[in-house]
Amino acid sequence: MEAAQLTCLFLLLLFTCELLPEVLAEVEKSSDGPGATQEPTWLTDVPAAMEFIAAAEVAVLGFFQDLEIPAVSVFRSMVQTYPDVSFGISTDSEVLTHYNISGNSISLFRLVDNEQLDLEGEDIESIDATKLSHFIEINSLYLVTEYNPATVIGLFNSVIQIHLLLLMSKASPEYEESMHRYQKAAQLFQGKILFILVDSGLQENGKVISFFKLNKSQLPALAIYRTLDDQWDSLPIAEVSVEHVQNFCNGFLQGKLLRENRESEGKTPKVEL
Structure with missing residues (x-):
């Protein structure tokens, strides 16, 4: 049996319970007070972006050439929803080039396995809060991840x-x-x-x-x-x-x-x- 088939069999054995169609986090308002709004960190150059990603177990960065696209407001709305995730945003061309971004992208970085996972192209054009939440939920891995x-x-x-x-x-x-x-x-x-x-x-x-x-x-x-x-x-x-x-x-x-x-x-x- 091929390795991929073995893995699928293992998943079926362990996780035959139905997967939730969407798993959305419910969190309280920021401790700064009622109505307080958290914003992503602006990353103006490559060293700042590298330092930001290295300091977080899970970081989600919005790489945008155009701040007027709908994906930007969807991205910003996630900051309140996921307090354990670090959110950053950059429009700097050198930063985008450093992370191999050629257009608009939302990228998730995992410290645990040094992975960069990108949403770009048509995924960005059709992104909404549900789709972005799902992307963050299924790809957020920490030093210890709860199943x-x-x-x-x-x-x-x-x-x-x-x-x-x-x-x-x-x-x-x-x-x-x-x-x-x-x-x-x-x-x-x-x-x-x-x-x-x-x-x-x-x-x-x-x-x-x-x-x-x-x-x-x-x-x-x-x-x-x-x-x-x-x-x-x-x-x-x-x-x-x-x-x-x-x-x-x-x-x-x-x-x-x-x-x-x-x-x-x-x-x-x-x-x-």
């Missing part, structure tokens, strides 16, 4: 082929500290492994847990998957620590599968590295 029906599309469109999942309930008393450590570990594998959180407290995520031959009594757990060949491994853990995550990832990269050892012993204990 939901929208982000799964962006995850499997990433050039990074190894995905690490933390299967843990967000209602757990240990969740906040565990996420802090998980994020620190994610920095060690930036560009090599995508780090994902799967909230095991959500019923719809049960298929993810069962795919990795785990049950809720074994959680929290780490699971790792390579899209190229469907290779995977899982590890129930008593505590999420940077060392545990790092050792598990390094072992997988070196071809060591812990689950094979557990299966050969006929047991699946909750262990620590």
